[in-house]
Amino acid sequence: MSDHVILEGGRPGVARVQSAGAAAFARRAPFVMFGAVLAALAWVAAAPFLMLVYSSFTAEKDKLPFETTHLSFANYIHIVQDAKTWEVIGTTALFTIGATSIGIGIAMFMAWLIERTDAPCRRFLFVATLIPMAIPSMIYAMAWIQLGGPNNGFINTSLANMGLGFLQFNVFSLWSMIVIQGASLASHAYLLIAVAFRTFDTSWEEQSFICGHGRFATLFSITLPMLKPALLAAALFFTVVSMETFDIPVTLGLTSHVQVVSTQIYWSTHPESGRLPDYGLASALAIFLVAIAFALIHLYQRATRHAKKFVTITARGYRPRRMPLGAWRWPLFAAAMMFVVAAVAMPLFILIWRSLLRFYQYPSLNALNLLNVNSYRNIFGDPDIPGVLANTAKMALAAAGATTILAAATAWQVVRGSIGAAWRRRLNTLAFFPQSLPSVVVGLALIFIYLWLPVPVYGTLWIIGLAMVTRFLAYSVGALIAAQMQISPELEEASRIAGVGRMRTYLQIVLPLIFPALVAAFLWVLIHIVRELGLSLMLYTLQSQVLSTKIWLLWENGRVADACATGVMTVAALLALLALPSVGAGLRALFSRRARNHLNPCETAKTAA
Amino acid sequence: MIVAESLVKTYEGAKAPVLKGVSFQVERGEVYTLLGPSGCGKTTSLRAVAGLESADSGRILLDGRVVFSSKERINVPPDKRNIGMVFQSYAIWPHMSVSKNVAYPLQGRGLSNDEIRKRVSRALEVVGLLELAERPSPNLSGGQQQRVALARAIVAETSVLLLDEPLSNLDAKLREQMRRDLAALQRQLGHSTIYVTHDQEEALALSHRVALMRDGEIVEEGKPMAMYQHPQHPFTAAFLGAANFAPCVIVGQARPGDMIEADTPFGRFSGVARLGEDREAKLFFRPHMARLEDFDAPPRVNRGVAEIAEYSFLGEVLEIMARKGDSAIRIRTAPGPRAAAGARIAFGVDPEHSAIFLPRA
Numbered sequence: 001m002s003d004h005v006i007l008e009g010g011r012p013g014v015a016r017v018q019s020a021g022a023a024a025f026a027r028r029a030p031f032v033m034f035g036a037v038l039a040a041l042a043w044v045a046a047a048p049f050l051m052l053v054y055s056s057f058t059a060e061k062d063k064l065p066f067e068t069t070h071l072s073f074a075n076y077i078h079i080v081q082d083a084k085t086w087e088v089i090g091t092t093a094l095f096t097i098g099a100t101s102i103g104i105g106i107a108m109f110m111a112w113l114i115e116r117t118d119a120p121c122r123r124f125l126f127v128a129t130l131i132p133m134a135i136p137s138m139i140y141a142m143a144w145i146q147l148g149g150p151n152n153g154f155i156n157t158s159l160a161n162m163g164l165g166f167l168q169f170n171v172f173s174l175w176s177m178i179v180i181q182g183a184s185l186a187s188h189a190y191l192l193i194a195v196a197f198r199t200f201d202t203s204w205e206e207q208s209f210i211c212g213h214g215r216f217a218t219l220f221s222i223t224l225p226m227l228k229p230a231l232l233a234a235a236l237f238f239t240v241v242s243m244e245t246f247d248i249p250v251t252l253g254l255t256s257h258v259q260v261v262s263t264q265i266y267w268s269t270h271p272e273s274g275r276l277p278d279y280g281l282a283s284a285l286a287i288f289l290v291a292i293a294f295a296l297i298h299l300y301q302r303a304t305r306h307a308k309k310f311v312t313i314t315a316r317g318y319r320p321r322r323m324p325l326g327a328w329r330w331p332l333f334a335a336a337m338m339f340v341v342a343a344v345a346m347p348l349f350i351l352i353w354r355s356l357l358r359f360y361q362y363p364s365l366n367a368l369n370l371l372n373v374n375s376y377r378n379i380f381g382d383p384d385i386p387g388v389l390a391n392t393a394k395m396a397l398a399a400a401g402a403t404t405i406l407a408a409a410t411a412w413q414v415v416r417g418s419i420g421a422a423w424r425r426r427l428n429t430l431a432f433f434p435q436s437l438p439s440v441v442v443g444l445a446l447i448f449i450y451l452w453l454p455v456p457v458y459g460t461l462w463i464i465g466l467a468m469v470t471r472f473l474a475y476s477v478g479a480l481i482a483a484q485m486q487i488s489p490e491l492e493e494a495s496r497i498a499g500v501g502r503m504r505t506y507l508q509i510v511l512p513l514i515f516p517a518l519v520a521a522f523l524w525v526l527i528h529i530v531r532e533l534g535l536s537l538m539l540y541t542l543q544s545q546v547l548s549t550k551i552w553l554l555w556e557n558g559r560v561a562d563a564c565a566t567g568v569m570t571v572a573a574l575l576a577l578l579a580l581p582s583v584g585a586g587l588r589a590l591f592s593r594r595a596r597n598h599l600n601p602c603e604t605a606k607t608a609a
Numbered sequence: 610m611i612v613a614e615s616l617v618k619t620y621e622g623a624k625a626p627v628l629k630g631v632s633f634q635v636e637r638g639e640v641y642t643l644l645g646p647s648g649c650g651k652t653t654s655l656r657a658v659a660g661l662e663s664a665d666s667g668r669i670l671l672d673g674r675v676v677f678s679s680k681e682r683i684n685v686p687p688d689k690r691n692i693g694m695v696f697q698s699y700a701i702w703p704h705m706s707v708s709k710n711v712a713y714p715l716q717g718r719g720l721s722n723d724e725i726r727k728r729v730s731r732a733l734e735v736v737g738l739l740e741l742a743e744r745p746s747p748n749l750s751g752g753q754q755q756r757v758a759l760a761r762a763i764v765a766e767t768s769v770l771l772l773d774e775p776l777s778n779l780d781a782k783l784r785e786q787m788r789r790d791l792a793a794l795q796r797q798l799g800h801s802t803i804y805v806t807h808d809q810e811e812a813l814a815l816s817h818r819v820a821l822m823r824d825g826e827i828v829e830e831g832k833p834m835a836m837y838q839h840p841q842h843p844f845t846a847a848f849l850g851a852a853n854f855a856p857c858v859i860v861g862q863a864r865p866g867d868m869i870e871a872d873t874p875f876g877r878f879s880g881v882a883r884l885g886e887d888r889e890a891k892l893f894f895r896p897h898m899a900r901l902e903d904f905d906a907p908p909r910v911n912r913g914v915a916e917i918a919e920y921s922f923l924g925e926v927l928e929i930m931a932r933k934g935d936s937a938i939r940i941r942t943a944p945g946p947r948a949a950a951g952a953r954i955a956f957g958v959d960p961e962h963s964a965i966f967l968p969r970a
């Protein structure tokens with residue numbers, strides 16, 4: 001149709017002539033856009049993995065992958081033969097299983113109590129359970145060191161004072177690490193699990209009551225088995241999270257040399273002085289970690305597909321009936337409060353307390369008059385701080401923005417794109433792939449890529465930002481695909497019929513409708529970028545310090561009070577972000593069913609009619 | 610005017626085509642209805658005309674302009690086809706008020722704000738929603754949403770209007786009223802309209818012409834009354850209303866179009882021969898076209914006898930189920946006194962109200 005001229009309409013005033021070129025573009029544009037998204041995803045999601053595979057076959061001790069030429073299995077043989085590796089893998093397995101069980105257990109209990117029973121002060125418990133989301137894991141671990149240090153940790157000293165010395169624990173042991181990781185997982189796990197509890201159809205339980213079963217018999221014979229698929233999915237997901245977690249093991253294991261695979265990768269590339277970095281070993285370990293994470297994520301995706309079929313809501317706009325706890329009301333509340341006090345209140349208290357003292361003092365009334373704000377003064381006086389804050393803000397905003405934009409474009413292509421279904425599925429798989437790339441692994445891969453490529457990215461903020469995009473892409477794509485699917489395709493089609501092109505339809509119809517989800521995804525990524533230590537630690541230089549690495553350095557240099565003060569301010573800032581109504585609304589929009597009714601006109605029409 | 614020529618479409622991943630060569634022509638000012646059971650390809654045909662789906666082969670012209678042609682490799686995107694459409698779900702944008710929704714198709718057409726306001730008011734007035742103009746659109750009832758969708762489809766004064774089951778989400782009463790409003794609107798604005806529905810009553814009441822679809826093909830096309838009374842195809846006979854099909858044996862030779870005679874278990878009947886689909890011949894007539902006759906009158910052609918099996922009372926009519934051997938027919942009469950079950954009755958059917966579908970060749 002090279003010389004084809006299209007005459008619009010039969011009506012004066014709106015006749016438009018369209019050039020042949022524009023019409024051809026209209027047909028090619030979808031492919032161009034799809035290609036752009038595919039290329040971007042390949043760059044942030046596939047390239048790091050491919051680089052690691054390559055380097056696991058080439059890199060050697062003190063040699064980067066492209067400094068050698070021959071390919072060999074030496075690195076794999078090394079990790080298989082080395083007893084130390086097996087020990088680390090054993091530790092990792094124990095750590096992962098233990099922490100996941102504890103985290104899921106606590107989350108299940110809290111979710112059941114808050115969502116399904118008439119326990120007192122549910123709103124308070126809800127907020128308290130979610131507060132740890134705002135505490136970066138590294139800072140959480142630091143707080144626990146203050147609480148459980150073997151000599152003068154607050155809890156240990158208190159136990160000794162009460163004559164309960166036999167209960168003392170060593171915060172640096174593997175067992176403590178497991179419990180602390182479990183406690184810090186609980187709030188994330190709560191968000192996932194609470195949805196299943198909230199959307200549970202109570203008539204199943206009521207049927208069981210009618211059949212003469214009691215409250216707890218029903219809980220164990222009906223409720224939990226019905227929720228099993230959802231709980232199993234959550235367990236798989238958090239197994240991956242625990243397995244690749246870095247911040248808590250590195251902070252606690254620094255002293256005791258308890259190592260898991262992720263810290264082992266870090267220490268092989270950042271060895272103590274006098275030792276050589278072993279990039280080959282790190283790469284092979286990374287591939288090992290990715291393989292297991294990938295398998296688990298695969299299982300998780302299958303499980304969630306199943307879970308959706310299993311747990312369903314039947315009636316529209318139903319009010320879940322809460323289970324009366326009767327005499328158990330206060331004992332169960334007390335149990336929940338134990339978690340809140342131990343896992344939320346005490347760490348926060350000790351963090352604030354420690355930040356107000358140059359040298360540690362056991363908290364007491366006498367010690368009160370020693371409190372001062374010197375460490376806060378130190379921090380504000382620190383010449384590095386303005387740069388660090390600017391770096392953090394620039395990097396976090398840019399990376400969160402880029403992640404959200406890329407995720408929104410991916411979500412649209414996957415859900416609505418005009419390219420064939422097979423290619424859209426491939427895009428989807430690619431976007432979710434980074435879920436199985438742990439922080440340190442992404443860090444390692446990006447070091448290789450940007451040392452190798454002749455672009456001035458290595459050692460700058462850019463590389464940290466790029467790593468963050470890779471790290472958090474899958475999460476935001478997941479959230480935005482869910483949001484995009486809630487928008488009926490006919491809303492977009494109606495706009496095309498109204499004479500509006502593809503791009504403007506996206507801007508005028510789709511964007512306003514997914515905006516709450518976009519904001520929520522953006523803030524969620526922003527919060528996690530500020531929290532993230534592993535990636536920044538792998539990639540920072542003195543010019544590209546960010547908040548998490550700054551706190552780490554303060555801590556490592558023994559400026560504990562200053563580290564705690566910075567931690568307190570970080571937590572305060574993150575809490576403020578989390579408390580933004582748009583985050584709450586966004587989270588709710590992602591999880592609630594009413595949003596779907598709102599955005600799906602067919603349903604609305606049926607309800608209204 | 611809308612012209613579709615031999616549209617063929619197979620969805621990605623599907624084995625059988627959804628459209629197997631659909632052709633039709635809608636004249637200026639005509640309401641043309643695509644009618645058919647669920648899944649027969651009505652929506653797909655409509656979406657192909659709109660450009661929301663592209664056919665694998667075929668040609669589509671809107672007002673003489675080729676908007677799709679697989680041969681010439683033309684596929685004008687939906688936003689350049691200049692049409693109005695009402696979706697089955699209405700697709701009212703929830704983030705816009707009623708008037709914003711309606712004004713949307715006017716943007717980018719170089720109209721002044723005044724002109725846009727005037728046209729939006731006019732469109733809203735036509736559908737009777739002027740007083741709700743500033744309402745946020747999620748706060749509308751189903752019937753109101755339907756009117757907004759309609760206003761949005763007509764506001765740009767395009768000559769082509771596509772309606773996909775616009776009444777299916779409404780309750781029975783509202784549906785009847787909207788059906789009348791729609792017919793009036795159509796007369797007033799004179800669009801070339803394609804109306805998609807699976808409700809035969811709606812199709813008969815609203816359309817100038819009806820096309821009955823089955824499995825991606827148009828089985829029969831014609832004026833509503835003619836199609837109802839004189840179906841050319843057994844599927845039309847069955848789909849458009851209650852129908853009797855009595856097995857029969859044809860007397861002598863028969864070519865489609867001839868007036869012929871056939872023996873049924875009930876008696877001998879005459880009717881126009883039509884091409885059929887089954888292995889055996891079938892006599893067709895509608896239940897309300899049979900009249901009860903005096904049982905003792907002498908036998909003749911077009912008169913049958915049977916035994917009453919049961920009654921069902923349908924409100925306006927009484928339906929008699931009558932048997933003879935293995936065959937059963939239904940007869941509808943005005944409610945009145947009933948004979949006992951097992952009583953023998955005689956009924957007559959005029960040849961112009963029946964058809965004889967020949968066995969499949």
Ligand SMILES: Nc1ncnc2c1ncn2[C@@H]1O[C@H](COP(=O)(O)OP(=O)(O)OP(=O)(O)O)[C@@H](O)[C@H]1O
Pocket residue numbers: 620621623627645646647648649650651652653654807
């Ligand atoms: N996007 C699609 N991908 C694959 N198959 C589809 C798609 N859309 C429709 N179909 C199939 O094509 C066939 C025809 O669908 P279509 O929507 O045109 O039917 P319809 O006549 O409008 O039915 P209804 O009265 O139920 O709306 C159906 O079998 C349907 O399952």
Ligand SMILES: [Mg+2]
Pocket residue numbers: 651652653
């Ligand atoms: Mg349809």
